Amino acid sequence: MGCSSPCASCKLLRRRCTKDCIFAPYFPSDDPYKFAIVHKVFGASNVSKMLQELPVHQRADAVSSLAYEANARVRDPVYGCVGAISFLQNQVSQLQMQLAVAQNEILCIQMQQESAWPTLIDHQQDDKSFLLATNNLDNISQYLNFASSSNVIQDAALKRESFWT
Ligand SMILES: [Zn+2]
Numbered sequence: 001m002g003c004s005s006p007c008a009s010c011k012l013l014r015r016r017c018t019k020d021c022i023f024a025p026y027f028p029s030d031d032p033y034k035f036a037i038v039h040k041v042f043g044a045s046n047v048s049k050m051l052q053e054l055p056v057h058q059r060a061d062a063v064s065s066l067a068y069e070a071n072a073r074v075r076d077p078v079y080g081c082v083g084a085i086s087f088l089q090n091q092v093s094q095l096q097m098q099l100a101v102a103q104n105e106i107l108c109i110q111m112q113q114e115s116a117w118p119t120l121i122d123h124q125q126d127d128k129s130f131l132l133a134t135n136n137l138d139n140i141s142q143y144l145n146f147a148s149s150s151n152v153i154q155d156a157a158l159k160r161e162s163f164w165t
Pocket of ligand 1: 006007008009010011016017018021022023024
């Protein structure tokens with residue numbers, strides 16, 4: 001960068017672009033809009049101070065962040081970057097809800113298929129598993145009633161005997 005081609009900042013501020021111009025590496029003359037918008041939102045002297053306080057290797061990232069934030073602030077003067085962030089957060093939570101609904105549907109379909117499976121394959125097997133299932137239900141009701149009443153257990157045991165004889 002010589003005196004012949006000032007950087008975008010010096011061109012806009014109408015000053016001489018020196019060899020140690022702090023803006024020159026980040027605001028090239030072929031992109032005047034970048035500095036114009038950063039200057040409009042943050043002010044050239046503030047940007048200069050910010051860059052001076054940063055180590056050189058972090059300045060390029062800082063400038064691209066400032067340019068992004070300035071663009072967002074011009075597009076959305078009230079919320080700026082926060083508008084974009086909350087829009088994307090909303091999108092994420094909507095997609096998470098859609099995903100949960102889809103996973104639920106998959107689960108329902110899988111359960112329907114599993115419950116329809118035995119009757120489709122083998123009726124004899126199904127009868128056996130029905131007996132086993134009622135037996136298990138009887139056992140479960142015994143355990144459930146154990147604490148409340150001992151008579152129920154006896155009744156259940158009698159019913160079970162008559163069922164098998
Ligand atoms: Zn300059």
